[in-house]
Amino acid sequence: MSFIPIKCRAYDMSVTPCLVDRWSEENNGIISRWKQNERSLEPNQDVQKRCYSESLKLHQKIQGIPAATERLKLEMTVSYNRFLFSLGFSISSEIEESLTHILLRALDAVGSQVPTSDPVMLWQVVLQTFGTSVFVPYVHKLLLIQWMLWLMQCQLDKILALLKQTNNKKELSAPVNLQTVIRNLALTMEEDSSLMVAMAAKDLKDLLHICTVIAQGVEQMNEEKYSEALEAFQEAKGHPSPRRLLAQIHTLTGQSFAKLGQPHCALHCYRKAVEVDFTCHSALYQSVLVFRQLANPKAEMEALCLLYSVDAAHWWWLGRFPCYDVKHFECLEKRYLNAIQLQSDKSSSSASLVSPAMLLAGDQMTCISRVPSPSLILHSLARTCMLNSSISDGVEHYLDLLASLQSEGKELISTGDGTSFPRIPVVYLEAAFALFKAQKYRDALVICEEVITSTLDFIPERLLLDLPMAGLHLAGSTTVSPDSDIVLENVDFVLWAGAAHLLQAQAHWKLKDNKEAITNFTRAVNQLVKVFIKQKDWKQKTLGNTEAMVEKMLTLDAAKGQALAGRGLCFLEKGQLKEALRDLHLSLQICPGCKNTEMWLTEVFWRLDRKDEALVHWREAHNATNTPTSIKLPLYLQAWQDDTVFDFSDLKKKMEDFIQTRNVKKP
Structure with missing residues (x-):
């Protein structure tokens, strides 16, 4: 596009120089008040709003008459100030629309026609039209406004196209990136002492430079x-x-x-x-x-x-x-x-018109650059403490977290908020687990009761999953996809209630209340068996199950296995060996390879004088772990995962003596 020379229009006799001087004084008065506020120790936040209102009125008065070259410096300066003051009071599209209008008025003042409304093309015409004139510093101030608006919208491609036009040298054939263009950018930042500005053009340009480079890095x-x-x-x-x-x-x-x-x-x-x-x-x-x-x-x-x-x-x-x-x-x-x-630091003053954060x-x-909420940070801290055996600190943090949630009026049963913060019942169960590990068993019982009471009305009577049919059958309801939010939500309710009963049973066992322990282990089993899958091979990927569904079902099985094993242990301690054998076998069927369960079965068979079978399970126990499932169990299901929870020293001595007597090689 060829250069369009400036054509000065006839002098507008309707606007006297006195009026131009008056408007210049009005602009300078507005800026003086802003500068005084900016320098004060306690800037008044309302001053920007007043300055914006006054500069807008001045801007409207200037634009109420036809554009003319003798007023372009004033009009562009007032527009620059108005745009800076409008940040925080106007949306970017409104500012950009007003910016386009002032550019069109400037071109109209010199008799230049604009063939397009595209902002990048418009700027190309403006820069070519005023490229060697006395208006360059004022045009470049408005260019900074455009740069700022596009940066706020992360439109880096438009910024690159805009800034490349300011290079008077012939454009190289090799592609250039945004950082190179900014580094070699030559803008005229001269200030007019007769027309004050709210922010020096050089300061704004330097801030835009560094923030654009940062935005480019973030995009990369x-x-x-x-x-x-x-x-x-x-x-x-x-x-x-x-x-x-x-x-x-x-x-x-x-x-x-x-x-x-x-x-x-x-x-x-x-x-x-x-x-x-x-x-x-x-x-x-x-x-x-x-x-x-x-x-x-x-x-x-x-x-x-x-x-x-x-x-x-x-x-x-x-x-x-x-x-x-x-x-x-x-x-x-x-x-x-x-x-x-x-x-x-002045650069971080609350009165600053343009900030990096903006x-x-x-x-x-x-x-x-997002940082988790204080509640999520506190939860991470509490959980990390528990996972690393800092029990007392973990308990303190969990109790602080529960107090914080209660003070915020968080309901125990609430839908997820779209963040990574766990569901509230999970936090309560983890807090109960922490209290259990700290040997505060009665406090753990109270926390678990909160979960049980809150989930009571949400637990379905039965969840029958027929996976090949891709459906869920609920009493009085239509078939629902097994991977739907409804299914996962119902499975969660069952798991939370079952886990709460399980923790209560373990706490009662620690309190030597065998009867209550058996009762709560039974309640846990009764809750967890409400979810039933018809297919025995449901874990196979060929059935098209999602990872979330498989993980939840494996977690349910782990909880069910723990509840049956715990009840079996209680029966063992009461001498009810038949019931103990039944529950421990069922536990291993659901969760094979659990070391504690194998050890308890060894003890049952020993007491039943079935010592060969005891030896088989003794060997199995040495090849087993306390986490037999292929998933990582939730924290609240790890109360009995520690080897030090149970004392198997007597059993070990009996089995070693038996092996020695039978001259059987040790496992």
């Missing part, structure tokens, strides 16, 4: 181009940036290293992020994930504690940053005071 991360993303973040670190943005850059750099299989480099970056901004929760959370990957539970728990802490500065002061060698943190007092001082608020960015 989402495309799994981690090496390219790392280069982008490394470049971003080389530019001056606000404290919190720099911490985010370190965090994103660490995430790139983590994806590239360099966890220790990632941890180094996360530590630097926290050094820059001790409230950088995303860096702490990413540290948790790396520690979990490195199987370092102590560090993981410390990081979770720090992440959940209300007063992160207090932890920083104590030098409690998780499992990074504390000796590396010299002069903690100085760093802490510097961190506090940085909080008043520019990087797209779905991609928020997704990659």
